[in-house]
Amino acid sequence: MQSFLQYRRFGKQLEAQIERNRERTAEFRRQRRERGSTSDSSSDAPTLGEEELEEKDEQLNEKDERREKDGARSLSRASSRSSGRLEGQHSTPLDMEPAGDIERADYDDQLSGSGHVAYDPEWPEDLRTIPTHGTMGTTLGLSLTGIEVRDRTTKEGGSAAGKVFVVAYEGEKDLMDPRNWSFVRRLACTLVISLIGGVVGWASSIDSAALPQGMAAFGVSDVTESLATGLFLIGFGTGALISGPFSETLGRNPVYIGTLAIYMLFIMGAGLAPDLRTQLVCRFFAGMFGSTPLVCAGGSLSDMWTPIERVYAFPIFACCAFIGPVCGPIPGSFIGQSSLISWRWVEWITLIFSGLVLTIVILFQPETYGPILLKWKAQHLRRITGDKRYRAAIEVRQTTFLSRLLHALYRPFLLTIREPIIILVALYLTVIYIVLFTFLTGYTFIFTDTYGFSQGLTGVCFVSISIGIFLGGLLVPFAMKKLKRDLARAQEEGHSRVRPEVRLYFSMWGAPAIPVSLFWMGWTTRPSISPWSPLGASVLFGYGIICVFISCYQYIIDSYETYAASALAAVTVIRYVAAGAMIEVSLPFYKNLGVAYTLTILGSISALLVPVPYVFFKYGESIRRRSKYAVGGKRSIA
Known part of the structure; x- marks a missing residue:
């Protein structure tokens, strides 16, 4: 609309x-x-x-x-x-x-x-x-x-x-350009995009909270039923590869609306599934079509906000993107233990919220993709003048959709192989997502088995991670202050922009919190120690993951610009496929090793990655200079 x-x-x-x-x-x-016939003429025009x-x-x-x-x-x-x-x-x-x-x-x-x-x-x-x-x-x-x-x-x-x-746009202040919209309108659009990211994140985790009831309904083991969550995440990664080309051809809104509608159909299919096979197939495709915000949201934010403005705009989306999977288990656990409603209401409540979000998108979300907006302008000029030579840049180039799709499929893997920035950032976020999504099953061992919490109360424990996520948002004013200082220094040196490495402040402030929180939780989760201790560790974990996520995404966008969509797709595929696979491993992991050793291993792996943002902050510019794809590099790619 x-x-x-x-x-x-x-x-x-x-x-x-x-x-x-x-x-x-x-x-x-x-x-x-x-001209040439008179040398002196007067005119009011x-x-x-x-x-x-x-x-x-x-x-x-x-x-x-x-x-x-x-x-x-x-x-x-x-x-x-x-x-x-x-x-x-x-x-x-x-x-x-x-x-x-x-x-x-x-x-x-x-x-x-x-x-x-x-x-x-x-x-x-x-x-x-x-x-x-x-x-x-x-x-x-x-x-x-x-x-x-x-x-x-x-x-x-x-x-x-x-x-x-x-x-092209009429000028720098053309109101057709989304970056010239009012602050309130851009903020409202950002909140709508954040709602999309939040609701699909919610869908990824809510099923895990009703795991015992799903096992009983289909007569399968807990590892088998956890595939409903694992395949959803793998579908997330798969869909990330194809969302970009569609959004660049059709625009952001048609992709948001179309994929959300299809995603809702598969959510409904999972809720009606008569057997495990149907449930797993529907959950996989629901994840694949629900992955759109993960790829397109970064582009939508870049459409509306300048690089400096993204310092406070992107954390809004990032917080909602993490709050979704973190808050999903809260209602899911109460639905699972309820004797009044079926456990399948984990799908129905997801369907209801998704329908509300889709309605908001249809009614209130405008198109933000610049090339599509200029295509509209060219269409109007052709209509007004009858002259078909008016073309937007996206209409002039002779690139087929199939060609763009093939590039989108192979380029992320090409970047992953060749780019050390992509490799390390993908590895870092993969470890974070593995820990986050293994908590979906791990909290049962931490709080239910250790402290005797009920299924519903165990779900409430995820609120602690949400608190930490919001605490990370308090760092935005400090990040903005740092960015303005670095921008002023760059302008004094004759540069018009700051180097991408300034985006790493968030990560440097939050990276050490992740291994500290995991060691803290692993070594203090005992009946003799208050449950407030692992809850406090969860707050610190939430603070750490949001800081790393904000930095990594913005660093990739600023470092790769033209190829940012492919770079983000590579990171998205790797982290979600790995997280989906690890959910299957997490149950026997916690059962056989126990909470202390499991979290110690995960904490040790995350501790090895803590130096990554500091290394990039110091040496990132020289690394980019050797790259064919990054800003400041050779920039020679087909």
């Missing part, structure tokens, strides 16, 4: 821009006709700059010379002059009458010796236009702000295909 209304508003905004440029357009054509006029004039002269060389195929203009339109064509919109300076100048420029209007025979069939509309389109293309008139490149058909009018 919002996208539809937004598309219509684009047309009105564009008409207003044309209206603002009408006087400028008429003056441009008048100056071109009179604004005068174009000399350099700009020469550039525009050169573009038109080049076009005229090509027409004269190739000859003119013509149509009579008599009927169009009398009726204001050509046969079979709509009249010029916006009350732009074919009389006056603009129209007369255009016709003067295009009159052939026979008195007919000529058109360029070199244009491809889909770019040829009826002269009345084409002349107005040419004039607007050369005078409207934000339109680049150029020859097509080799990949776009070459110069023989004629010129193309590449559409």
Whole structure:
């Protein structure tokens, strides 16, 4: 709904821009006709700059010379002059009458010796236009702000295909650009995207809280039933590979809405599943279609917020993305132990919340992907002028969807193999996610078996991790202060931007908290020690994981820019597939080794990775310099 209304508003905004440029357009054509014939003229209309006029004039002269060389195929203009339109064509919109300076100048420029209007025979069939509309389109293309008139490149058909009018934003303050929307509107859009991330995260973990009831219903072991959670996470990783190309072709909103709707169908299928096989298949595909926010959310935030603004915008999404899987077991555990409702309500409550989020997205979330917005603008220009040469950049390039999909499938693996930044960041986040999702089953051993907590109360213990996650958000003002200081220092040195490594402050503040919390929890989880001790360790763990997650995501986005989507897809695939597989291992792990040894092993592994953000902070620039893909590197990739 919002996208539809937004598309219509684009047309009105564009008409207003044309209206603002009408006087400028008429003056441009008048100056071109009179140039050289008079040296001193007065006019109330604004005068174009000399350099700009020469550039525009050169573009038109080049076009005229090509027409004269190739000859003119013509149509009579008599009927169009009398009726204001050509046969079979709509009249010029916006009350732009074919009389006056603009129209007369255009016709003067295009009159052939026979008195007919000529058109360029070199244009491809889909770019040829009826002269009345084409002349107005040419004039607007050369005078409207934000339109680049150029020859097509080799990949776009070459110069023989004629010129193309590449559409961009009107200027730095163009309200069509999401970064120029009001702060409140951008914040609201960020919250909606965060809700999507939160609800699919919720769906990933809520089933684990009703594990005993699922086992009893299908007559399987706990390890087998835990596949419902493990396969959902593996589906998350798989879907991350294909979400990007769809969002870059269709836009963010269609992908959010379409994949959320399909994800809800599979959630419903899991709730109705008569056997384990059906449940597992539905859970896998629900995860695959629910993975969209994990890939597209970073792009959506980049669409709306500048790199500096992302310091406080991204933590909003990150907190919701983690709160979802952390809070899922809270209602799930009470549903599981309830004698009033079926354990299958873990799926029904997920379906209800997902439906509410989908409704909010449909009604209130606008499109934010810049290339799609410019495509809308180009469509309106083609409608207004009748000139099909107006193209957004995404329409000019001759890249098929299948080609982009293939790149999206192989490039993440290519980056994983070649890029040490991707390898270490993926390893770091994988360990964090393994610990986080093994807690879904591990908390039963920590709080139920050790302290005798009920199934419902064990789920409530996840609130402690949520508290730690929100505590990590308190560091945002300090991170902003650091970033502004580094930006001022970079500007003094003649740089327009800060190096990506400044994004690592969060991680350096929070990384040591993860192994400390795991050792603390593992060594104090005993009946003789208060349960508040492992709960306190859980708070510290939540603080550590949110700090690392915020840093890693923003560091990758700033380091890889053009290839950030592929880099994030690589990290997403690795960490979710590994976490899904480890859920199957976690149950025998806790059973055979016990809580103390299990958490000691996980804490030791995470301790080995604590130096990663400090190493990148010091040596990241030199590492990027050797890269083919990162900012400041060789930048040579197909």
